[in-house]
Amino acid sequence: MNVLKNKRLRALGMTIFSILFLGGVVILGLTLDKGNIVTHLEIRNAPPTLEHLFGTDWLGRDMFTRTMMGLTLSMGVGLLGAFCSTMIAAVLGMVAATMGKVADAVVSWSTDLFLSVPHLVMLLLISFSLGGGAKGIIAGTALTHWPSLARIIRAEIMAIRSADYVQVSRRLGKPGWWIAMNHIFPHILPQLAVGFLLMFPHAILHEASVTFLGLGLSPHQPAIGIILSESMKYLSSGLWWLAFFPGLCLLFAVRAFAAIGGNLRQFIRPSSAHDAR
Amino acid sequence: MQLEAKKLSYRYGCYPWLFREVDFTLSPGEVVGLLGPSGSGKTTLCRILAGYVKPAEGRVLLGGKPITRKGYQPVQLVFQHPEKALNPRWRMRKVLKEAEVEDSILEALGIQSEWLSHFPGELSGGELQRFCVARALGKGTRFLIADEMTTMLDAITQAQIWNAVLNAQKQREMGIVVVSHEEKLVARLCDRVMRLSR
Ligand SMILES: Nc1ncnc2c1ncn2[C@@H]1O[C@H](COP(=O)(O)OP(=O)(O)OP(=O)(O)O)[C@@H](O)[C@H]1O
Ligand SMILES: [Mg+2]
Numbered sequence: 464m465n466v467l468k469n470k471r472l473r474a475l476g477m478t479i480f481s482i483l484f485l486g487g488v489v490i491l492g493l494t495l496d497k498g499n500i501v502t503h504l505e506i507r508n509a510p511p512t513l514e515h516l517f518g519t520d521w522l523g524r525d526m527f528t529r530t531m532m533g534l535t536l537s538m539g540v541g542l543l544g545a546f547c548s549t550m551i552a553a554v555l556g557m558v559a560a561t562m563g564k565v566a567d568a569v570v571s572w573s574t575d576l577f578l579s580v581p582h583l584v585m586l587l588l589i590s591f592s593l594g595g596g597a598k599g600i601i602a603g604t605a606l607t608h609w610p611s612l613a614r615i616i617r618a619e620i621m622a623i624r625s626a627d628y629v630q631v632s633r634r635l636g637k638p639g640w641w642i643a644m645n646h647i648f649p650h651i652l653p654q655l656a657v658g659f660l661l662m663f664p665h666a667i668l669h670e671a672s673v674t675f676l677g678l679g680l681s682p683h684q685p686a687i688g689i690i691l692s693e694s695m696k697y698l699s700s701g702l703w704w705l706a707f708f709p710g711l712c713l714l715f716a717v718r719a720f721a722a723i724g725g726n727l728r729q730f731i732r733p734s735s736a737h738d739a740r
Numbered sequence: 741m742q743l744e745a746k747k748l749s750y751r752y753g754c755y756p757w758l759f760r761e762v763d764f765t766l767s768p769g770e771v772v773g774l775l776g777p778s779g780s781g782k783t784t785l786c787r788i789l790a791g792y793v794k795p796a797e798g799r800v801l802l803g804g805k806p807i808t809r810k811g812y813q814p815v816q817l818v819f820q821h822p823e824k825a826l827n828p829r830w831r832m833r834k835v836l837k838e839a840e841v842e843d844s845i846l847e848a849l850g851i852q853s854e855w856l857s858h859f860p861g862e863l864s865g866g867e868l869q870r871f872c873v874a875r876a877l878g879k880g881t882r883f884l885i886a887d888e889m890t891t892m893l894d895a896i897t898q899a900q901i902w903n904a905v906l907n908a909q910k911q912r913e914m915g916i917v918v919v920s921h922e923e924k925l926v927a928r929l930c931d932r933v934m935r936l937s938r
C-alpha cells in the first residue's frame with residue numbers, strides 16, 4: 464500500500480512539475496518584452512550571463528526571450544495540429560466502426576492512401592498549397608497524422624462493440640448513445656490521449672522541418688525550429704549556447720507532455736494503477 | 741408467452757454443423773435442463789435463444805413473434821464466465837445501476853455493500869457471478885438462460901444463488917434453462933431435461 468502511495472505521489476509531483484514548467488514557458492513567452500529580440504549589435508555573441516541567461520546571438524538578440532517565445536509558438540502550432548488530427552482520427556475511427564460496410568471501406572481506403580504517401584511530402588504539399596505560414600502547418604499536421612490513430616480507434620471500437628458486456632447492455636435496453644458514452648468512449652479515451660501526446664513531438668519536429676525548408680513560418684517569427692536551424696550555422700564558431708539551451712528546452716517540453724500523458728492514462732484507466740500492487 | 745425455437749441449425753463458418761433442426765419450447769414457470777458433453781454446442785444454443793447470435797437456419801419466437809432488438813429483452817442470459825461479462829472500468833455500483841436491480845434481489849443473492857465500490861478485477865469469480873445474476877433478474881425478465889451459472893462455485897454459494905433465482909422464478913412465473921454438467925443439480929432443479937449430443 465505504501466509503495467503504491469509513493470508511486471501515486473511521485474506521479475502527481477511529476478505531473479504538477481510538468482504543468483508548471485509548460486505553463487511558465489507559455490506565460491514567459493507571452494509576456495516577455497519584445498524589445499529584447501530587436502538587434503543590439505553592441506552586445507552580440509555574448510555567452511550566458513545573469514542578465515542574458517541563454518546568452519545572445521549574432522545580432523545581439525536575447526536568446527532566453529527568443530527561446531520562450533519560440534517554444535510558445537511551436538507548442539501552439541503543435542498542439543493545434545495534433546488536436547485537430549486526433550479529432551479527425553476519432554471521428555473517422557468511429558464512422559468506420561459503426562456506420563456499416565461502405566463507410567468502413569471508404570475510411571480504410573483513405574487511411575491506406577494517406578499512409579502510402581510519405582508524411583513530409585504530403586505536409587509540404589498541403590502547407591505550400593495553403594500559402595505556408597502557421598495556418599498551412601497546422602492544416603498540414605492535422606491532415607497527415609490521423610491515419611494510424613484512426614486505424615487503432617477503429618479496431619478498438621470494433622472489439623469493444625462485440626464484448627459481452629456491451630451486448631448485455633444492449634439487451635438491457637440501453638440506447639446506442641448511452642452505450643457510446645458509458646462503454647465505448649471511456650474505453651477509447653486513453654488511446655486518444657496517448658495518440659495525441661505521441662503526435663505532439665512529431666508535430667513540432669515537422670513544423671521545424673517545413674519551416675527549415677522555407678515553406679513554414681516566416682524567419683521573423685521566433686519558432687523553435689527556426690532558432691535551431693539558424694544556430695546550427697554558428698555551432699562551429701564556438702557559440703554553443705545558441706543551440707544548447709533552446710534544444711534543451713524543447714527536450715524538456717516534449718518530456719513534460721509525455722509525463723502528463725502517461726499519468727493521465729493511469730488516472731483514466733484505474734486498472735493499470737491496480738496492477739502496480 | 742412462450743419462448744420457442746423452431747428447427748434451429750448452427751455452424752461456425754465452414755466447420756461441421758453443431759446441431760441441426762433443434763426444436764425447443766419453454767413455458768412460463770418451467771425449469772428445463774440442457775445437458776450435453778463439452779463442445780456439444782450448449783453455449784452456442786443459449787446465445788441463439790437469448791438473441792446474441794442469429795441461427796444459420798430456423799427461428800426463435802417469443803410469444804409467437806420474432807424477437808425485436810429494441811428495449812429491455814425479456815430473455816436474459818447469464819454467462820459462463822462473469823469476468824468477461826462485466827466492463828473492467830466500471831465499479832460494481834454502476835453495473836447494478838445499468839440494470840436497475842431491486843434491493844430485495846441483491847439481498848437474496850448475498851451481495852455485500854462493500855463490494856459495490858470495487859472494480860471487477862478486485863472481486864472473486866463467485867462474487868462477480870452474483871452481480872451478473874442480479875443484473876439478469878431485472879423487472880422485465882420473463883425467461884432466464886443460465887449457462888453453467890454456478891459451475892465454479894462451492895456448494896453453499898451455489899445453493900444460495902439458486903435459492904434466490906428460484907424464489908424470483910416462482911414469484912414472477914419465469915421460465916429457466918439450466919445448463920450444467922452436474923446431473924444431480926439438473927435432476928434437483930428441473931422439470932424436464934433436453935440433451936444435445938455431438
Ligand atoms: N467463435 C467460434 N468459432 C469457431 N468455433 C467455435 C466458436 N465458438 C465455439 N466454437 C466451437 O463450437 C463448439 C461448441 O461450443 P460451445 O461453447 O457451444 O460448447 P459447450 O457445449 O458450451 O461446451 P462447454 O460444456 O465446454 O461449455 C466447440 O467445438 C467449439 O470449439
Ligand atoms: Mg459452454
